[in-house]
Amino acid sequence: MSKGDATRQAILHRGVETAARVGLSGLTIGELAAATGMSKSGLFAHAKSKESLQLQVLAQAREEFIDAVIRPALTAPRGEPRVRALFDHWVTCGRTRMPGGCLFVKAAAEYDDRPGAVRDQLVRDHTDLHETIAHVFRTGITEGHFRDDADPAEFASALHGVMLGFYHSYRLLGDPAAEAHARQSFENLLDAARPTSDTV
Amino acid sequence: MSKGDATRQAILHRGVETAARVGLSGLTIGELAAATGMSKSGLFAHAKSKESLQLQVLAQAREEFIDAVIRPALTAPRGEPRVRALFDHWVTCGRTRMPGGCLFVKAAAEYDDRPGAVRDQLVRDHTDLHETIAHVFRTGITEGHFRDDADPAEFASALHGVMLGFYHSYRLLGDPAAEAHARQSFENLLDAARPTSDTV
DNA sequence: ACAAGGAACGAACGGTCGTACTATTCTGCG
């Protein structure tokens, strides 16, 4: 089972790329088949249905995002350096137009009001991401880098907002200051979480 | 020209509503016709083309957003109160699922990589919004509510990020803490901009 | 009251969608 797996991989890789442009629901079997140089029916044999294809593409995007952002960040030292690494890799993922991260942003907006398996999976993925951020931040608390009373969930939400703003400014508006603004917001987030503040 | 304008208004209102659910590209002439109780061809006579319909719906969403968020905010006293009013109305717009604001978030994600008239209009609208926020913030500087060296464009970016994060958490994840997190982020933004800080 | 013109409709078009079936080609093991 090597040939089949290879083309399946190629299909999904190209699928993530395409879906990052036109969205998960805009991803079409015919277009994806043309993009991978195969016939509609040949591709359909792999993706047993449209919804299944969307879920597979989503799973592929998740793995690409984990490989590009999460996994490398976890090799950084615990605490603030790890939080910084997470942010850096995430920004890089957006700036170099690696499709994984972008696809998640787009799909989340697309399916926030459309019930179904795709939305359910998206909720799971975003919840996982949220918890991962919160967990990485929490180790920063135990390391003494952040205040004891800082709220990891709140930090995760705030960081996510910063990233959404960055993707938005960078991709839609092409704002050259997008990254600088995001980095400044990130620093403000860290400053607010640090124990050196006058609070307490 | 009263009858025609009335149905046109009904079409656009329903169009904003529908597009906020399925996106601007997911908005279909047939579905919108069914939703407004008219025939496809009857509706098509108003919207001279699909792209024109999308632009008209976008314009309607813009007006609804201005009426619900921008205009009421401008009645608040200059400076920080006006910034707060802007934020409050914006959050309310998202929480009560008023479709105007949501549509913009969705459309921005949808078209950030799809060149064309729709994308161009979205860029204009978001640039305008960004400038409005920056301007409102700037009056806060001249009023002495914010630091002289605070960057209005940076504040606008940050506030936009907070709102994106809120919409995301609220609509996709249904996080009950979404609004609280957004409000906290907003307060942090204001704190960082206030002149009482030790900086300078 | 009546004509003019705008508003809405129904039917039809070429095209693409997702999805079945069948047929063909290819691959890898004995």
Place this chain on the structure above:
DNA sequence: CGCAGAATAGTACGACCGTTCGTTCCTTGT
């Protein structure tokens, strides 16, 4: 080799897409 089974192509389908056209209906100004 040869052959089973996987992998891909071909074809057809019903549904819906955006769009056009000719026809009705209704509004409105006179």
